Amino acid sequence: MKRWFIAVAGCVLWFVIGTAWASVSRVSVLVRLEDPSQQAFLMEYTFQGIDSGTLKVAIPTWTPGWYQTMPYSEGIRDMQAENERGEPLSIQPVNHYSWRIDTGGAQRVRLRYRVLAREEGMGFFGVAMGPHHAFINGAAAFVYEMDSKNVPHEVRFRLPVGWQVATAMDFASQSEQRPFGDVRDTFIAANYDELIDDPIQMGHFEVREFRARGVPMRVVFASETGNILCNMDRITADFQRIASVGIDLFGSAPFKRYLFIVHLSNRGFAGGLEHLKSTVLNVPDRRDLNINALAAHEYFHAWNVKRIRPKVLGPFDYTQPVRTRALWWCEGVTDYYAYLLLLRAGLMGERDFWQEMEREIFTLENNPAQARVSLEEASWNVWEGNGMGYGGLSYYNKGKVVGFLLDVYIRGVTGNRKSLDDVMRFLMERYSYPKPGFEEDGILQAINRVVAQDVSVLYRRMVASTEPLPYDEILKYIGYRLERQSTSTTYFGATSMVDQVGRVIIQAVESQSPAFLMGLRAGDIVMEVDEEPADRRIEDVVSRKKPGDPIKIAVWRRGSLVVMEGKIGGESRYSIRLTPEPTADEAVLRVREGLLRGTTRVSAQAEVH
Ligand SMILES: [Zn+2]
Numbered sequence: 002m003k004r005w006f007i008a009v010a011g012c013v014l015w016f017v018i019g020t021a022w023a024s025v026s027r028v029s030v031l032v033r034l035e036d037p038s039q040q041a042f043l044m045e046y047t048f049q050g051i052d053s054g055t056l057k058v059a060i061p062t063w064t065p066g067w068y069q070t071m072p073y074s075e076g077i078r079d080m081q082a083e084n085e086r087g088e089p090l091s092i093q094p095v096n097h098y099s100w101r102i103d104t105g106g107a108q109r110v111r112l113r114y115r116v117l118a119r120e121e122g123m124g125f126f127g128v129a130m131g132p133h134h135a136f137i138n139g140a141a142a143f144v145y146e147m148d149s150k151n152v153p154h155e156v157r158f159r160l161p162v163g164w165q166v167a168t169a170m171d172f173a174s175q176s177e178q179r180p181f182g183d184v185r186d187t188f189i190a191a192n193y194d195e196l197i198d199d200p201i202q203m204g205h206f207e208v209r210e211f212r213a214r215g216v217p218m219r220v221v222f223a224s225e226t227g228n229i230l231c232n233m234d235r236i237t238a239d240f241q242r243i244a245s246v247g248i249d250l251f252g253s254a255p256f257k258r259y260l261f262i263v264h265l266s267n268r269g270f271a272g273g274l275e276h277l278k279s280t281v282l283n284v285p286d287r288r289d290l291n292i293n294a295l296a297a298h299e300y301f302h303a304w305n306v307k308r309i310r311p312k313v314l315g316p317f318d319y320t321q322p323v324r325t326r327a328l329w330w331c332e333g334v335t336d337y338y339a340y341l342l343l344l345r346a347g348l349m350g351e352r353d354f355w356q357e358m359e360r361e362i363f364t365l366e367n368n369p370a371q372a373r374v375s376l377e378e379a380s381w382n383v384w385e386g387n388g389m390g391y392g393g394l395s396y397y398n399k400g401k402v403v404g405f406l407l408d409v410y411i412r413g414v415t416g417n418r419k420s421l422d423d424v425m426r427f428l429m430e431r432y433s434y435p436k437p438g439f440e441e442d443g444i445l446q447a448i449n450r451v452v453a454q455d456v457s458v459l460y461r462r463m464v465a466s467t468e469p470l471p472y473d474e475i476l477k478y479i480g481y482r483l484e485r486q487s488t489s490t491t492y493f494g495a496t497s498m499v500d501q502v503g504r505v506i507i508q509a510v511e512s513q514s515p516a517f518l519m520g521l522r523a524g525d526i527v528m529e530v531d532e533e534p535a536d537r538r539i540e541d542v543v544s545r546k547k548p549g550d551p552i553k554i555a556v557w558r559r560g561s562l563v564v565m566e567g568k569i570g571g572e573s574r575y576s577i578r579l580t581p582e583p584t585a586d587e588a589v590l591r592v593r594e595g596l597l598r599g600t601t602r603v604s605a606q607a608e609v610h
Contacts, residue, residue: 024057024148026050028193029155032137034203037130037161040119041078042137046112048146051104056082057147058112059099061319064126064140065198066274066306068383070322071126073141074098080114098320099147116142122268123225125283134204134223135160136264138274138281139197140319150193150316157187160203167202167221169260169279170195180217180258194317198277198307202262209237213244216254224265224286231265231290242346243297247304249345250422250599251429255308261296271295275302277434293348298339305338306331309428312438328380329464330444333400334421337408345599354597355579361401362472363577366485370394376403376464403463406475409596410459411452413478416588417595418602423451479593480585484578489547491571495521497539505535507556519567525556548573 025048033043048056058080060073074097082090084107091103104110116137120127124136137143143154155173158166164184171189172182182188190196206223220237222229240261248254256278265286273282273295280299284292306314311325340357343349349357365371370393379399382391390396408421427447432439439447445460462468472483494514497507505527510517516539527535530542531553539554546552548571555564585593595601 023146023152024051024053024055025146025152027152027155028146028149029157030143031157031159032142032201033159034130034135034161034164035159037132037135040130041115041117042128042130042135042142044114044116044142044144046144048110048112048149049108051108051110053148054104054106056102056104056110056112057095057099058102058144059147059320060144061140061197061317062098062321063319064138064274065314065317066276066302067126067388068322068328069388070384071141073127076117076119076128076141077144078115078117080112082110082112085109112144114144122266123223123264123283125264125272125274125281131204131225133227134202134206134225136203136223136262136281137201139200143193143197145193145319152192154190154193154196155187156190156196158184158203160184164204165206167206167208167219167260167262168199169256169258169276170199170201171257181219181260194315195277199279200262200274200276200281202281207233209233211237211241213241213259214248214254216244216248216256216259218244218259218261220261220263222263222265225268226286228286229265230286230288232288236263236290236292239291239293239346239348240296240300242348243293243300243342246342246345246599247297247300250342251304251426254303255429255433256303259300259303261300263292273299275299275307277307278303293343294339297342298336301335301338301342302331304429305335305425308433309425310432310434310438311443312440314438315434322384324381324384326377326380326441326465327439327444328383329376329396329400329403332397333376333402334404334407336397336401337404337421338425341599344597351597358402358405359577359579361398361405362483362579363575364398365402365470366577367574368393368395368398371399372467375467376400402470406463406470406472407448409478409592410456410475411448412592412595412601413475414452414454416602417592419451420595420599420601422599423601424448427451476579478589479596480582480589481593482580482582484580486576486578487573488576489571489573491543491546491548491569493539493543493552493569495539497527499536499538503536505538507539515567515570519552519554520563520565521554521556522558525558525563527554527556528562529553529555543569547571 027049029047031045060077063071080092082092082102084090093101095101116128118128118130120129123129126138127141129136166184172186173189174186202221202223206221209220211218220240222233260279262281264283267285271284273280282292282295311327313323313325344354374392374394376396376399379390379394379396412420424447449455463470493516494511495507495516496509497505499505507521507523507525509523510521529535546569548569550569552569553566555562
């Protein structure tokens, strides 16, 4: 019933009701770390203003930004609760992610538990700890009272001497001079969703600071080894340019401060995770480290997915997978914008932009899964997929290509008066958190609104079907053509020679190669290939064939004729080129220019006057 209210009544009412119905009026947490070698945090909760006989405490089963079930509860140990007189209270596990505490009428309850720092490297989805650093991704460490997610959550730290804290969370003693809190501060989040959407870096780290269009931003470089190779000043300068053009696109920033946490770790993987007003980027350190594309992607998420989002992505249900058909928009279109931001910030050339689009189209057009799985299916079923999509289709890849085509299309049909930027701004205005997110058809409705016509047929073709994308139909608006050439590399795995008397003799056969699997062996004398007398090396025969072609070979082996059949291996691919039409007229060139400069006729006029 509460959820039903959320659906119909909007966020303002929901906050009021949510707070009124909460079992607890305030939650405060002390995060304690005395000895990093113990590989665990001690979490000390105080629940105040309790008006219920039981507290239902849970740890999320997934973390926003990564649509896969996570075993966070396995890291929670030694849970104990007591009332205001220090008397122990009974705690019963309810299921694999939640517990019930019998309050015995207490109005204030203290809850303690340990969180194991189980994540390798410097942390990302979970909790990690080393001699000089520790990291918390909130969903892995902070439990919540299930009826009290909407009350303020306060956080303090007790850390080893000399350790610092970096987080974008608000802090009680906030002032103009000090945009970011430090280890002595009490931090505060408006609700549980916000609490766990501010990752926390602790320990020793390097800090760089700047302002982007007046908004204070901080870059924290934490290294697993203590050594830092990358050029922190150059990276920071690039981030400033990216951050500025992001704010320019929307006209303002939806955050008071922004924090880039850079984990320089060779373990784990390279990637980023978006948060409400920060991001964590995990990359192996290098002298010439360039993480602009990754940073731009995660930073753009501060708008697209953290504010502009499908309804199920905030407020969150952490107890089960939540499904939406729009993840291609959240991820793929964000990735398209990462490249637009780099282009607009002058950190990427036009040539590189076209090459990037060619690369994405190449990947998509050589992926047989696009004929089986639509973007919406890949989004909906990601929980059964690999976190990037489903059934072999990546919604990052196809979503980026579709984002590009939508941008070109919108610019084309409006004579470059509108662009995908206008769709983003419309969505931001209508759905920005804490307003409720968009319905499943929200993107289509927003595009229709911006172009002032119904584009459902084209939209459904690109997003909800497995039909080929209408490249030429759309690219004509910027005077480009998609050239597709079939290329193939064959693989057979046998080498041969022709001896002085003209016999073709197999010299070597690679284990498990197509030649091996059909039965060919070194020493075989080839008599016939495809029922023709053998007169040339087997490699020359194979070079005239394509991957998948059948081949029949008769050989003389130890006094008898052996006939075998098989197939040529290798792969066929399309090479992709985006080619500008030399005869494009002025109107087309204007649309092309608009795409590359990030301008529309409206914005260009506004700049002149
Ligand atoms: Zn992303």
